[in-house]
Amino acid sequence: MIAAVSNTGGAVNSAIGSYYSAKSQASSLKFQADIADINARVAELGAQSELAAGERQVAAQTLRAGQIKGAQRAAMAANGIDLGEGNAAEVLASTDIVKEIDKNTITTNALQSAWGYRLQGTNAQVDALIKRGTAAGISPFGSLTTSLLGSAGRVASSWYDYTKIIENKGGKP
Template sequence: MCEPTTIFAGATLVAGALSAYNQYQTGKYSAAVAERNADVAEAQAQDSINRGNAQAEEVRRRNRQVAGTQAATMGATGAELSTGNALDIFGDTAQFGTLDTLTTVNNSQREAYGYQAQSANYDAQAVSARKQGNIGAATTLLTTPLKAYGAYQIGGGEWNPFKTKTGTTPMLDSGAMGSDFRFKIGGY
C-alpha cells in the first residue's frame, strides 16, 4: 500500500495532467469558435457585395425609367430632344444616375471590407487561442512534477532526486564529471 505522501504527490500529477488537457481543449475550442466567426464575417462580406450589386442594378433601372419618362414628357410637349436643354437634362440624369450607382457599389464595398477585416481579426484570434492552449498545457506539464515534489515534501516525504546517499549531486559527482570537480547542494 502507498504511503499518504506518495498518494498526495500522485494526485497532484493527475490534477496537473487534467489541467493541461483542459487548457489544450479550451484553446482548441476557442480557436474553432473564432474560425467559425471568421467564416460568418466572410459570408457577410460576400452578402454585402451581392446586395450592393443588386441595389446598383435597381438604381440603373430607375435611372433608365426616369430618362424614358423625361423623353416622353419632353416629346409630348414638343421639345426638340436632340439639342439644347433636352440634351443637358438627359446628360445630368445619366451623370447623377451613374453617381448614384457608383455610390451604392462603393458603400457595399466598404461594408464588405469591414467584414473582411473582422474575419482577419477572428483568424488571428483563432491562432492566438490555439497557441495559448498549447503553451498553457505545456507549462502545466512542465511545472506539475515540481508541484508534486513540493506536495510530497510537505506531506513528509524525504526522497530528493538531487542528492545521492553521499549528499552529492548524481550528475556532478566525481564519477560523472571527473575527480577534480564536485558540486554539493547548498555549497559553492
C-alpha cells in the same frame, strides 16, 4: 509516518489534477479556436452577401434611372422639344450624372460594409491562431512534473521529520 504518506498521496493527487487541468485547458482553447474559425467563415459570407446586395441595388438603381430618363425623353418629345440641344440635353445628361453618383454611392457602401465583415473575419482568424498557439504551449506532462517537483519538498520534509523522530527514539527509520 502518516504525515509522510499523506503528503506523498497529496502530491500524487495534485500532480494528477495538474495534468488533467492542463489537458482540459488546452482542449478548451482548441475548441475556442475552432469557433473563431467558424466566425471567420461567417464573416466572409457576410462580406460576400453585402457585395451581392450592392450589385442588386446598383442594378435596381440603373433600371429606375433608365425609366426616369425614358419618361423624360417621352415627355419632351411629346412637347416637340429637340432632345439633342439646350435644356433638354442638359436634363438628360444630369439624369445620367445622378445615376452614376447613385451607383457609386451604393457600390462604396457595399464595399465598406464588406470590408467591415472581412476585418471581423481577420480578427477571428488571428484569435484562432493565438488560441492554437497557446494550446500547443500547454504541456499536461510538464504540469504533472512541475506539480510533483513542487510537492517533493513537502514530502522530503515530512520524511526528514519522521526519520528525526525515529532516530531520537533510538530506532532506525
